[in-house]
Amino acid sequence: MKTLKGAQKVTFLAGPIYWLSFTLSILIGIVAYSYYDHLGCDPLASGQITNPNQIIPFLTVDIFKGIPGMLGLFVAALCSASLSTISSGLSSLSATTWEDILKHHLPNHSDFKATLVAKVADQCLKLSRAN
Structure with missing residues:
Protein backbone atom coordinates (compact mmCIF):
# COMPACT_ATOMS: atom_id res chain seq x y z
CA MET A 1 0.00 0.00 0.00
CA LYS A 2 1.20 3.48 -0.74
CA THR A 3 0.11 4.99 2.57
CA LEU A 4 -0.17 3.83 6.15
CA LYS A 5 -3.86 4.72 6.14
CA GLY A 6 -4.43 2.47 3.11
CA ALA A 7 -2.61 -0.42 4.82
CA GLN A 8 -4.70 0.06 7.96
CA LYS A 9 -7.89 0.07 5.89
CA VAL A 10 -6.95 -3.24 4.22
CA THR A 11 -6.06 -4.77 7.59
CA PHE A 12 -9.37 -3.74 9.11
CA LEU A 13 -11.25 -5.14 6.11
CA ALA A 14 -9.30 -8.41 5.98
CA GLY A 15 -9.47 -9.07 9.74
CA PRO A 16 -13.18 -9.97 9.86
CA ILE A 17 -12.80 -12.16 6.78
CA TYR A 18 -9.98 -14.12 8.45
CA TRP A 19 -12.06 -14.51 11.62
CA LEU A 20 -14.98 -15.77 9.53
CA SER A 21 -12.64 -18.32 7.93
CA PHE A 22 -11.35 -19.47 11.32
CA THR A 23 -14.90 -19.68 12.69
CA LEU A 24 -16.02 -21.82 9.74
CA SER A 25 -13.02 -24.11 10.26
CA ILE A 26 -13.93 -24.53 13.91
CA LEU A 27 -17.55 -25.23 13.00
CA ILE A 28 -16.47 -27.90 10.51
CA GLY A 29 -14.47 -29.55 13.28
CA ILE A 30 -17.47 -29.42 15.62
CA VAL A 31 -19.69 -30.94 12.92
CA ALA A 32 -17.19 -33.76 12.35
CA TYR A 33 -16.94 -34.42 16.08
CA SER A 34 -20.73 -34.38 16.50
CA TYR A 35 -21.30 -36.63 13.49
CA TYR A 36 -18.95 -39.36 14.68
CA ASP A 37 -19.98 -38.96 18.32
CA HIS A 38 -23.61 -39.47 17.27
CA LEU A 39 -22.61 -42.62 15.37
CA GLY A 40 -20.56 -43.81 18.35
CA CYS A 41 -17.52 -44.18 16.17
CA ASP A 42 -13.96 -42.84 16.34
CA PRO A 43 -12.30 -43.27 12.92
CA LEU A 44 -8.83 -42.62 14.37
CA ALA A 45 -9.15 -45.17 17.19
CA SER A 46 -10.74 -47.76 14.89
CA GLY A 47 -7.86 -47.45 12.39
CA GLN A 48 -9.96 -46.15 9.51
CA ILE A 49 -7.69 -43.11 9.36
CA THR A 50 -4.10 -42.82 10.59
CA ASN A 51 -3.79 -39.05 11.02
CA PRO A 52 -6.25 -36.59 12.63
CA ASN A 53 -5.80 -34.33 9.58
CA GLN A 54 -7.62 -36.95 7.52
CA ILE A 55 -10.91 -36.51 9.37
CA ILE A 56 -12.52 -33.93 7.06
CA PRO A 57 -11.82 -35.83 3.81
CA PHE A 58 -12.97 -39.03 5.56
CA LEU A 59 -16.14 -37.28 6.74
CA THR A 60 -16.79 -36.05 3.19
CA VAL A 61 -16.37 -39.56 1.79
CA ASP A 62 -18.59 -40.95 4.54
CA ILE A 63 -21.41 -38.43 4.02
CA PHE A 64 -21.41 -38.27 0.21
CA LYS A 65 -20.60 -41.91 -0.64
CA GLY A 66 -24.00 -42.47 -2.22
Whole structure:
Protein backbone atom coordinates (compact mmCIF):
# COMPACT_ATOMS: atom_id res chain seq x y z
CA MET A 1 0.00 0.00 0.00
CA LYS A 2 1.20 3.48 -0.74
CA THR A 3 0.11 4.99 2.57
CA LEU A 4 -0.17 3.83 6.15
CA LYS A 5 -3.86 4.72 6.14
CA GLY A 6 -4.43 2.47 3.11
CA ALA A 7 -2.61 -0.42 4.82
CA GLN A 8 -4.70 0.06 7.96
CA LYS A 9 -7.89 0.07 5.89
CA VAL A 10 -6.95 -3.24 4.22
CA THR A 11 -6.06 -4.77 7.59
CA PHE A 12 -9.37 -3.74 9.11
CA LEU A 13 -11.25 -5.14 6.11
CA ALA A 14 -9.30 -8.41 5.98
CA GLY A 15 -9.47 -9.07 9.74
CA PRO A 16 -13.18 -9.97 9.86
CA ILE A 17 -12.80 -12.16 6.78
CA TYR A 18 -9.98 -14.12 8.45
CA TRP A 19 -12.06 -14.51 11.62
CA LEU A 20 -14.98 -15.77 9.53
CA SER A 21 -12.64 -18.32 7.93
CA PHE A 22 -11.35 -19.47 11.32
CA THR A 23 -14.90 -19.68 12.69
CA LEU A 24 -16.02 -21.82 9.74
CA SER A 25 -13.02 -24.11 10.26
CA ILE A 26 -13.93 -24.53 13.91
CA LEU A 27 -17.55 -25.23 13.00
CA ILE A 28 -16.47 -27.90 10.51
CA GLY A 29 -14.47 -29.55 13.28
CA ILE A 30 -17.47 -29.42 15.62
CA VAL A 31 -19.69 -30.94 12.92
CA ALA A 32 -17.19 -33.76 12.35
CA TYR A 33 -16.94 -34.42 16.08
CA SER A 34 -20.73 -34.38 16.50
CA TYR A 35 -21.30 -36.63 13.49
CA TYR A 36 -18.95 -39.36 14.68
CA ASP A 37 -19.98 -38.96 18.32
CA HIS A 38 -23.61 -39.47 17.27
CA LEU A 39 -22.61 -42.62 15.37
CA GLY A 40 -20.56 -43.81 18.35
CA CYS A 41 -17.52 -44.18 16.17
CA ASP A 42 -13.96 -42.84 16.34
CA PRO A 43 -12.30 -43.27 12.92
CA LEU A 44 -8.83 -42.62 14.37
CA ALA A 45 -9.15 -45.17 17.19
CA SER A 46 -10.74 -47.76 14.89
CA GLY A 47 -7.86 -47.45 12.39
CA GLN A 48 -9.96 -46.15 9.51
CA ILE A 49 -7.69 -43.11 9.36
CA THR A 50 -4.10 -42.82 10.59
CA ASN A 51 -3.79 -39.05 11.02
CA PRO A 52 -6.25 -36.59 12.63
CA ASN A 53 -5.80 -34.33 9.58
CA GLN A 54 -7.62 -36.95 7.52
CA ILE A 55 -10.91 -36.51 9.37
CA ILE A 56 -12.52 -33.93 7.06
CA PRO A 57 -11.82 -35.83 3.81
CA PHE A 58 -12.97 -39.03 5.56
CA LEU A 59 -16.14 -37.28 6.74
CA THR A 60 -16.79 -36.05 3.19
CA VAL A 61 -16.37 -39.56 1.79
CA ASP A 62 -18.59 -40.95 4.54
CA ILE A 63 -21.41 -38.43 4.02
CA PHE A 64 -21.41 -38.27 0.21
CA LYS A 65 -20.60 -41.91 -0.64
CA GLY A 66 -24.00 -42.47 -2.22
CA ILE A 67 -24.05 -39.34 -4.41
CA PRO A 68 -22.24 -39.79 -7.75
CA GLY A 69 -19.78 -37.00 -8.60
CA MET A 70 -19.80 -35.34 -5.20
CA LEU A 71 -16.39 -36.65 -4.15
CA GLY A 72 -14.87 -35.47 -7.43
CA LEU A 73 -16.42 -32.05 -6.88
CA PHE A 74 -14.94 -31.95 -3.38
CA VAL A 75 -11.46 -32.86 -4.64
CA ALA A 76 -11.70 -30.33 -7.48
CA ALA A 77 -12.74 -27.57 -5.08
CA LEU A 78 -9.94 -28.49 -2.67
CA CYS A 79 -7.29 -28.47 -5.42
CA SER A 80 -8.63 -25.24 -6.89
CA ALA A 81 -8.54 -23.47 -3.54
CA SER A 82 -5.03 -24.72 -2.81
CA LEU A 83 -3.66 -23.68 -6.20
CA SER A 84 -5.34 -20.29 -5.98
CA THR A 85 -3.83 -19.62 -2.56
CA ILE A 86 -0.35 -20.68 -3.65
CA SER A 87 -0.56 -18.64 -6.86
CA SER A 88 -1.68 -15.44 -5.14
CA GLY A 89 0.96 -15.90 -2.44
CA LEU A 90 3.74 -16.27 -4.99
CA SER A 91 2.47 -13.31 -7.02
CA SER A 92 2.40 -11.10 -3.95
CA LEU A 93 5.89 -12.30 -3.01
CA SER A 94 7.28 -11.29 -6.41
CA ALA A 95 5.52 -7.89 -6.27
CA THR A 96 6.82 -7.28 -2.75
CA THR A 97 10.33 -8.28 -3.80
CA TRP A 98 10.19 -5.70 -6.59
CA GLU A 99 8.76 -2.92 -4.42
CA ASP A 100 10.88 -3.44 -1.33
CA ILE A 101 14.20 -4.70 -2.70
CA LEU A 102 14.80 -4.40 -6.42
CA LYS A 103 13.15 -1.05 -7.10
CA HIS A 104 15.71 0.81 -5.00
CA HIS A 105 18.67 -0.85 -6.74
CA LEU A 106 17.47 -0.27 -10.31
CA PRO A 107 17.45 3.44 -11.12
CA ASN A 108 15.50 4.83 -14.08
CA HIS A 109 13.05 1.95 -14.20
CA SER A 110 9.91 2.13 -16.28
CA ASP A 111 6.55 0.60 -15.49
CA PHE A 112 7.17 -1.92 -18.27
CA LYS A 113 10.48 -2.95 -16.68
CA ALA A 114 8.85 -3.27 -13.25
CA THR A 115 6.06 -5.42 -14.64
CA LEU A 116 8.51 -7.58 -16.57
CA VAL A 117 10.74 -8.15 -13.53
CA ALA A 118 7.73 -8.99 -11.33
CA LYS A 119 6.34 -11.44 -13.90
CA VAL A 120 9.70 -13.16 -14.42
CA ALA A 121 10.20 -13.44 -10.65
CA ASP A 122 6.68 -14.84 -10.29
CA GLN A 123 7.30 -17.48 -12.96
CA CYS A 124 10.66 -18.43 -11.39
CA LEU A 125 8.99 -18.82 -7.99
CA LYS A 126 6.23 -20.96 -9.48
CA LEU A 127 8.74 -23.16 -11.31
CA SER A 128 10.86 -23.61 -8.19
CA ARG A 129 7.70 -24.43 -6.21
CA ALA A 130 6.69 -27.08 -8.78
CA ASN A 131 10.05 -28.82 -8.45
